[in-house]
Amino acid sequence: MSVFMDLxxxxxxxxxxxxxxxxxxxxxxxxxxxxxxxFEPAAKKKPEIPTPTPIKELIDELPVVQGRYRPIRVLNxxxxxxxxxxxxxxxxxxxxxxxxxxxxxxxxxxFHAACMIYDVDIICISVTEKLPFFFKRAPVNGAVDxxxxxxxxxSAAIRDSTRRRYxxxxxxxLMESCKGKNVIxxxxxxxxxxxxxxxxxxxxxxxxxxxxxxxxxAVSSTCRSVVLHAETRKSASGIVYTMKxxxxxxxxxxxxxxxxxxxxxxxxKHHLTD
Numbered sequence: 001m002s003v004f005m006d007l008x009x010x011x012x013x014x015x016x017x018x019x020x021x022x023x024x025x026x027x028x029x030x031x032x033x034x035x036x037x038x039f040e041p042a043a044k045k046k047p048e049i050p051t052p053t054p055i056k057e058l059i060d061e062l063p064v065v066q067g068r069y070r071p072i073r074v075l076n077x078x079x080x081x082x083x084x085x086x087x088x089x090x091x092x093x094x095x096x097x098x099x100x101x102x103x104x105x106x107x108x109x110x111f112h113a114a115c116m117i118y119d120v121d122i123i124c125i126s127v128t129e130k131l132p133f134f135f136k137r138a139p140v141n142g143a144v145d146x147x148x149x150x151x152x153x154x155s156a157a158i159r160d161s162t163r164r165r166y167x168x169x170x171x172x173x174l175m176e177s178c179k180g181k182n183v184i185x186x187x188x189x190x191x192x193x194x195x196x197x198x199x200x201x202x203x204x205x206x207x208x209x210x211x212x213x214x215x216x217x218a219v220s221s222t223c224r225s226v227v228l229h230a231e232t233r234k235s236a237s238g239i240v241y242t243m244k245x246x247x248x249x250x251x252x253x254x255x256x257x258x259x260x261x262x263x264x265x266x267x268x269k270h271h272l273t274d
Contacts, residue, residue, distance in 0.1 A: 002216070004198040005223035007034040007077065007100065007122070008153055008186035011050075017191070019059045024192040026063040026072040032227070033074055034100055036188070040081040049094040052076035075099040075227070079124060082110050090119060100230050102151065108133035115139035115148065121230045122149055122184070125174055127156045127167040135177035144182045147229045149222060150174055153188035154196070154204055168207065175209035183210065184226065185218040 009021050018035070025033045035058075037050045055062075055074045062071035077100035080088055088103060095101055102122035105111040114123050116139055123143060125131075143150070152171045157164040174183070185205055189195045196204070198219045205215030 002198075002220040003031045003224065004029055004219050005032040005034075005227075006030045006187050006189075006195070006219070007032075007075070007184060007223055007226060008036045008151065008188045009033050010188055010190045011035050011037050012190065015058060020192045021189060021195070022059060022072060022074060023063045024195050026065050028195060028197045029066045029068075030198070031065050031068060031070075031073060032223070033072060034077040035074060036077045036079055037098070038079045038081065041084075041087040049078070049092065051094070052078075052097055077102060077122075079104055079122075082106060082114075085110060085113065088118060096234065100226065101233070106132075112136075112139045115143035115146075119233060120148060121226050121233065122151050124151050124153075125170055127153055127170055128163055130166055131170055131173070135174055137177055140174075140177045144178065147182075147225070149182040149184050149226050149229075150178060151184050151186055152208060153186045154201065155188045155190070155194040158194055171208035180210045180214035182222065183214065183218050184222050185215075 006025055009018075009025065012018050022033060035052070035055075037052060039049055055076075059074075062074065064070065065072050076098045078095065078098040079102045081104045082088055083106045089095075100122065101120050102124055103110075103114050103118060103120050104124035104126060105114050106126070111123070111133065114120065140150075152167070152174065154167065157167040185201050185208075187195050187201075201219050202212075202215045205218050206212065210218060
């Protein structure tokens with residue numbers, strides 16, 4: 001049985017709406033969702049990168065996934081909308097608070113850099129306007145080789161007919177370049193009514209130019225690859241993983257046994273007597 005994921009649920013400060021979004025996603029059969037925090041740097045001001053809110057503060061008890069009898073998994077994601085190369089800071093400590101890291105480039109130069117250089121998990125394709133550039137095979141193939149995926153969201157197509165045309169046109173243009181490889185379909189939903197089930201999204205993928213197999217993978221196995229890519233990105237390609245631990249004060253630490261104070265070779269040997 002496939003594990004379905006929606007890696008883009010728009011964050012809202014309204015706790016009840018966000019709770020309803022997560023509950024609806026679980027009811028539709030999504031095992032994993034990601035709450036997306038959008039960061040769009042201004043030209044003059046220097047805004048702060050948002051800090052993710054712990055899920056325990058947003059919802060008391062996670063809902064059970066329909067048909068799987070286990071709680072839904074909720075991740076945190078940051079999307080940086082880039083209009084300049086300085087908007088993305090690779091070594092920013094604030095990025096480490098998020099499980100997933102994505103960028104939305106607005107120019108061809110930034111799109112090329114995101115595909116070839118930036119250490120991210122997802123490259124978002126704008127669906128609210130006509131793209132000012134064309135997708136070229138070289139950067140797209142470079143992103144595929146690096147394990148970076150492209151995301152197309154569908155909720156904008158539900159809200160407005162003009163954005164529906166942009167969504168379909170931009171998605172079809174992307175599929176012609178990447179041939180359906182490394183593509184995920186997400187909702188970017190702001191309200192529960194904008195969410196659709198996994199099989200409805202699969203049918204939508206056929207409209208975007210995906211094959212039946214690629215459309216199914218766009219809501220399941222490819223999303224799982226994104227989560228694994230994010231874990232290896234934060235752990236030096238899966239080789240080294242560092243984790244903060246709570247150090248106890250020296251007064252609370254127990255003294256080691258007497259035998260541990262001396263080296264093993266110099267410890268007294270205990271002989272059994274008859």
